Amino acid sequence: MSTYLQLVLTSFFWAATFHFGKYAVALMPPLAVGIWRFLLGGLALVPIVLLREPLHFGNLRRNLLPLLAMGVIGIGGFNLGMFYGLKRTSALNAALIMAFMPAMIVALAAWLQRERIGWVRGIGMGLGLAGVIVVVSGGSWRTLVGLSFSRGDLLLLAASACWALYSVIPGRFVRGLGPLQIAGSTIVIGTLAMLGFALLALPAALVWPPLPAWPALAFMGVCATAVAYLWWTRGVGRVGAQRAALFMNLTPVLTALIGTALGEPTSGAQVAGAVLVIAGVLFAARGAAAR
Numbered sequence: 001m002s003t004y005l006q007l008v009l010t011s012f013f014w015a016a017t018f019h020f021g022k023y024a025v026a027l028m029p030p031l032a033v034g035i036w037r038f039l040l041g042g043l044a045l046v047p048i049v050l051l052r053e054p055l056h057f058g059n060l061r062r063n064l065l066p067l068l069a070m071g072v073i074g075i076g077g078f079n080l081g082m083f084y085g086l087k088r089t090s091a092l093n094a095a096l097i098m099a100f101m102p103a104m105i106v107a108l109a110a111w112l113q114r115e116r117i118g119w120v121r122g123i124g125m126g127l128g129l130a131g132v133i134v135v136v137s138g139g140s141w142r143t144l145v146g147l148s149f150s151r152g153d154l155l156l157l158a159a160s161a162c163w164a165l166y167s168v169i170p171g172r173f174v175r176g177l178g179p180l181q182i183a184g185s186t187i188v189i190g191t192l193a194m195l196g197f198a199l200l201a202l203p204a205a206l207v208w209p210p211l212p213a214w215p216a217l218a219f220m221g222v223c224a225t226a227v228a229y230l231w232w233t234r235g236v237g238r239v240g241a242q243r244a245a246l247f248m249n250l251t252p253v254l255t256a257l258i259g260t261a262l263g264e265p266t267s268g269a270q271v272a273g274a275v276l277v278i279a280g281v282l283f284a285a286r287g288a289a290a291r
Contacts, residue, residue: 003238006231007247013224015254019262020216020224021086027213030083031198031205033220038075038191040221042184045230049184059176060185066173067182071189074166079194081159088152098156098252104164105245112172131249131276168241170233179234187229 024033049055060067170182177185198205209217235244 003235004247007235007239007244008250010228010231010235011247011250012254013228014248015251015258017220017224018086018255019258020220021083024213024216024220025083025087027210028207029202029205030087031080031194031202032207032209033083033213033217034076034079035191035194035198035206036209036217037079037220037225038187038194040217041225041229042187042191044222044226045180045184045187048226049180053178053180056176056181060181063174063177066169067185068189070166070169070182071186072193073162074169075186075190076193076197077162078159078166079190080197081155081162085152085156085159089156098160098248101160101163102245102248104160105167105248106242108164108168109171109241109245112168127276127279131253131272131279134272134276167232167236167245170236171241179230179237183226183229183233187225 021033028036166186174182195206232244235247
């Protein structure tokens, strides 16, 4: 399977997580949703790591600090911000805020990894961001102007910054580890960080999931965590954080398409926005291939 197809499917899995996550936090505390998601993701991914790649304890030890940062900030911080944010804000605000995540990744990669953004990526990112804004606003300037932001929105903004850091740290600071070991070790660290936070601050959040929540948790654990984090880490390693970030613009569009499949009406603005986003991704990918 090509790297670009893996990145598209990763965006699809994360788009579905908005719907599954919104459903799950109505049944369980947000912290519990995050913990169970990564417990299941770790149970799915760690055996694959052990079977496919021998553990390099020396490399793991040498990369301990960046892996800790990725696990605690990029996984623990991101998921706490996302699930608590979903509990306190609208899907429209959540999609709009998350739409700025690719721009954060591009800016951080340009700063930390001394990568030039370039006009091809710049145009692709601009098209993608414009498409996302059209989708989440319904093509209405009045909707954008009338948006108000809450504590949940700030949590989602913080979550976006956490994920941007997760995406750019490996390219600058991690050496000698493959994507399987990076994804597996950071998932374990992030899960332990969330468990530690729960034990110290919110022990009441450590609950056994009710039966209706299990399908959502299983999807988020296996597909949106184990598979998606592996593909994302591999994609960043192969095409760079800036180019991979453009595919995240697909997530809000796919979120809207999934909503349509679930019975929500589709507007002309959503179709137009989707075209802009896909054009931005294809433009950047074609420009990259031409170099």
